[in-house]
Amino acid sequence: MTSLGPAERAVLLAFADDEHLMGQRHTEWIGVAPFLEEDMAFASIGQDELGHAAMLYELVISDLTGATPSAQAVDALAFRRDPADYRSCWLVEAACSEWATALVRHWMYDTAEALRWQELAGSSDVRLRDIAVRAMSEERYHLRHADALLDALAGDAHAGARLADALAEMLPLGVALFEDPLGAHSAVGSVVGRPLATLTPEWRAAVDRRFGSRTWDSIEAVDQAGRTVRSAQFATVYADMREVIMLDPDATW
Amino acid sequence: MKVYEVFLKKQGKDEFRHVGSLEAANDELAVVLARENYVRRAEGELMWVVDRDHVLVGDEAFIAPNADKPHRHNDGSVVAERRRAGRADT
Numbered sequence: 001m002t003s004l005g006p007a008e009r010a011v012l013l014a015f016a017d018d019e020h021l022m023g024q025r026h027t028e029w030i031g032v033a034p035f036l037e038e039d040m041a042f043a044s045i046g047q048d049e050l051g052h053a054a055m056l057y058e059l060v061i062s063d064l065t066g067a068t069p070s071a072q073a074v075d076a077l078a079f080r081r082d083p084a085d086y087r088s089c090w091l092v093e094a095a096c097s098e099w100a101t102a103l104v105r106h107w108m109y110d111t112a113e114a115l116r117w118q119e120l121a122g123s124s125d126v127r128l129r130d131i132a133v134r135a136m137s138e139e140r141y142h143l144r145h146a147d148a149l150l151d152a153l154a155g156d157a158h159a160g161a162r163l164a165d166a167l168a169e170m171l172p173l174g175v176a177l178f179e180d181p182l183g184a185h186s187a188v189g190s191v192v193g194r195p196l197a198t199l200t201p202e203w204r205a206a207v208d209r210r211f212g213s214r215t216w217d218s219i220e221a222v223d224q225a226g227r228t229v230r231s232a233q234f235a236t237v238y239a240d241m242r243e244v245i246m247l248d249p250d251a252t253w
Numbered sequence: 254m255k256v257y258e259v260f261l262k263k264q265g266k267d268e269f270r271h272v273g274s275l276e277a278a279n280d281e282l283a284v285v286l287a288r289e290n291y292v293r294r295a296e297g298e299l300m301w302v303v304d305r306d307h308v309l310v311g312d313e314a315f316i317a318p319n320a321d322k323p324h325r326h327n328d329g330s331v332v333a334e335r336r337r338a339g340r341a342d343t
Contacts, residue, residue: 035254037275041289141288148285152278 003125004063004191007184011192012128014087014181014227015116016056020078021092022109023050024241026102034099041145045106048138053078055131063127071252079245083230083238087181090222090231091173100159100166107146108174111206112199114139119193128191150210167211175221178203182226256305257283259290261297269301280304 004012026046033039057077061069091109096102117139121132153159178200185195204216222231230238244251254276260269272291277283280302287302319325 035276037277037286037290040293041286044289044293141285145285148279148281152282 004060008189008191009060009063010087010181010183011196012056012060014089014184016053016060016077017086017088018092018109018177019049019056019113020053021086021088021237023047023053024237025092025094025096026106028095028240029099029102038149042106045142045145048142052131052135052138055134059127059131072250075245079242083234084228086230086234087227088230088234089173089177089179089227090224090233091170091177093231093234093237094170094173095233095236098162098166100162101170103146103149104163104166104170105173106142107150107210108170108207109177110139110142110146111210112174112177112203114143115199115202116196119199122193124190147210164211171207171219172222174207175200175204175216175219176224179221179224179227182228254278255283257287258303258305258308259287260301260303261291262299262301263296264298269299272296274305 023046026042026049029046030039030043033042054074057074058069061073061077065073091105094101094105096105114136117132117136120128121136123129123132150163153163178196180196208214223229224231255278256274256276258274259272261272262269275283275286275290277286283302283304284300287300291297292300
């Protein structure tokens with residue numbers, strides 16, 4: 001029944017982990033976003049990312065088992081793996097306690113995400129194409145939201161300085177997002193499209209258009225060892241997102 | 254920040270209805286934020302977001318005199334009663 005190869009599965013699982021962790025981190029702003037309207041919008045975007053993660057986890061499981069996965073099976077993949085088995089990038093694991101870093105990360109991640117979904121929208125696998133079409137319809141909003149906020153803040157000198165600091169802080173993590181997960185190098189092809197690394201130039205050009213051009217050679221990506229190593233900040237989000245399921249493994253949401 | 258009023262229209266013959274307001278730094282953010290604050294559960298199919306400063310206001314004193322015109326609430330009951338009484342006489 002399996003139609004995804006191990007390398008393709010590695011690509012999709014890493015993307016799912018990125019979406020999952022990004023959603024989890026975004027939801028930390030519920031109740032403390034800079035103003036009420038943004039609180040609602042940002043939480044909603046986080047929820048969309050969790051939805052994307054769920055669609056990808058479900059696809060990976062159903063591809064292996066040939067059946068629609070139970071909620072428990074999806075939860076097991078999402079919440080019950082050892083940290084070493086996750087393949088998230090460090091950008092989504094980071095704890096952004098400043099709104100400026102959270103906003104810059106939101107823009108960086110969604111810009112990269114749009115490129116990744118575009119690849120999957122051209123997949124030879126119709127299940128992936130359907131998921132990508134759904135996700136892209138939501139991504140359009142996410143990017144417009146991030147751009148609108150950045151545009152509104154661009155004219156303010158204080159906000160501009162804080163965003164510049166946030167950008168400098170997040171760029172080494174941002175460029176590392178394009179590290180393909182271990183075992184994915186042979187996945188180039190009709191199902192998952194180009195490897196992540198080849199999307200880098202488009203993403204960097206977008207960053208330059210948004211924030212002004214820079215010398216990319218001077219920005220050193222953090223070393224994630226093929227996404228096999230978790231960042232120091234993973235532990236806190238891992239503990240938070242597992243709080244309920246560790247109390248009640250059969251919890252229904 | 255400016256205040257914006259949000260209107261939604263459901264499908265079919267329903268008219269646009271006021272659903273609430275929000276604060277936003279500019280027009281683009283107002284539309285972006287209205288989407289998740291008022292339509293995230295598909296409460297409408299069409300959305301108007303209006304800068305409150307652009308709403309034309311007829312002030313209270315100007316519209317108040319119309320509150321005291323019961324003759325404009327004629328539901329025909331007086332005439333109907335007279336006609337019934339007339340039929341009974343014949």
